[in-house]
Amino acid sequence: MTDQNHKGDQPAQPTDSGSGNAPGSGADGQPESTGAPTEESKSGGDSGDTDPFKNAAQFDADFPDITTDDAIDEDLVEMVEVGVRLQAERDEYLDLARRVQAEFENYKRRVEAQRVEQRARAAEDLAQELLPVLDAGEAATSQGDEHAAALHTQLLITLEKQGLKKVDEVGIEFDPKIHEAVLHEDGDADSPEVSEVMRTGYLWNDRVIRPAMVKVRG
Missing domain, CATH: 2.30.22.10 (Head domain of nucleotide exchange factor GrpE)
Incomplete structure (x- = not known):
C-alpha cells in the first residue's frame, strides 16, 4: 500500500521548456529537414519556371525576322543591292574624273599651243618691223659702207637663227x-x-x- 502511494507521488518528466514544440519540429513549428531529397526537388521543382525551351514559340512570334530564312535572304538581297549601287556610283565618279582629267589635258595643250603661237607671232612681228633696217643695211652694203655692212650681216645672222x-x-x-x-x-x-x-x-x-x-x- 505504501509503495503504490509512493509511485503515485513521483513527479512527471520535464518537457522542452524553451519551445514547447513536439520532437522533430523546427523552431518555427515546421518539420525539420532531414537532408533527404524530396520528390519535388528530384524533379527540379516547377519545370515550367526553369525549362529553357518553354518560351521558344513566344520568342519566334516576337522576333520572326531574326530566325527565318526569308529575312536573311531579304537582308542579303538588300546588301547586294547597296553594293551594286555603290559600285555604280563609284564607276560614275571615276568616269567623271577621267573626263575632267581629259578636258584639263586638252585645255593645257590648247593653252600651250596658243602660247607657242603667240611667241611665234610676236617674233614674226618683230622680224617684220626689222625689214626696213635690213633693207637699209643691204643698200649701204651695196654702196660699200663697211660698218653698215658689218651690222647688217650680224643682224641677218641673228634673225636667221630664229627662222x-x-x-x-x-x-x-x-x-x-x-x-x-x-x-x-x-x-x-x-x-x-x-x-x-x-x-x-x-x-x-x-x-x-x-x-x-x-x-x-x-
Missing part, C-alpha cells in the same frame, strides 16, 4: 607664192624665171612675211 630666210635668188622659176613680178622681159625660157631681184623677200619659219619684188623673163 628668217632671204628670198633673193636669180635664175630660178618664178613662184607667185614668194615672188612679186614688177617687170617683164622677153626670153626663150619655156617657163618664166626670175632675171633680177628688185627687193629682197623674206620667209619667217617658212612663212612668207614679204614676197621678193622681181623682174621676170619669159
Whole structure:
C-alpha cells in the first residue's frame, strides 16, 4: 500500500521548456529537414519556371525576322543591292574624273599651243618691223659702207637663227607664192624665171612675211 502511494507521488518528466514544440519540429513549428531529397526537388521543382525551351514559340512570334530564312535572304538581297549601287556610283565618279582629267589635258595643250603661237607671232612681228633696217643695211652694203655692212650681216645672222630666210635668188622659176613680178622681159625660157631681184623677200619659219619684188623673163 505504501509503495503504490509512493509511485503515485513521483513527479512527471520535464518537457522542452524553451519551445514547447513536439520532437522533430523546427523552431518555427515546421518539420525539420532531414537532408533527404524530396520528390519535388528530384524533379527540379516547377519545370515550367526553369525549362529553357518553354518560351521558344513566344520568342519566334516576337522576333520572326531574326530566325527565318526569308529575312536573311531579304537582308542579303538588300546588301547586294547597296553594293551594286555603290559600285555604280563609284564607276560614275571615276568616269567623271577621267573626263575632267581629259578636258584639263586638252585645255593645257590648247593653252600651250596658243602660247607657242603667240611667241611665234610676236617674233614674226618683230622680224617684220626689222625689214626696213635690213633693207637699209643691204643698200649701204651695196654702196660699200663697211660698218653698215658689218651690222647688217650680224643682224641677218641673228634673225636667221630664229627662222628668217632671204628670198633673193636669180635664175630660178618664178613662184607667185614668194615672188612679186614688177617687170617683164622677153626670153626663150619655156617657163618664166626670175632675171633680177628688185627687193629682197623674206620667209619667217617658212612663212612668207614679204614676197621678193622681181623682174621676170619669159
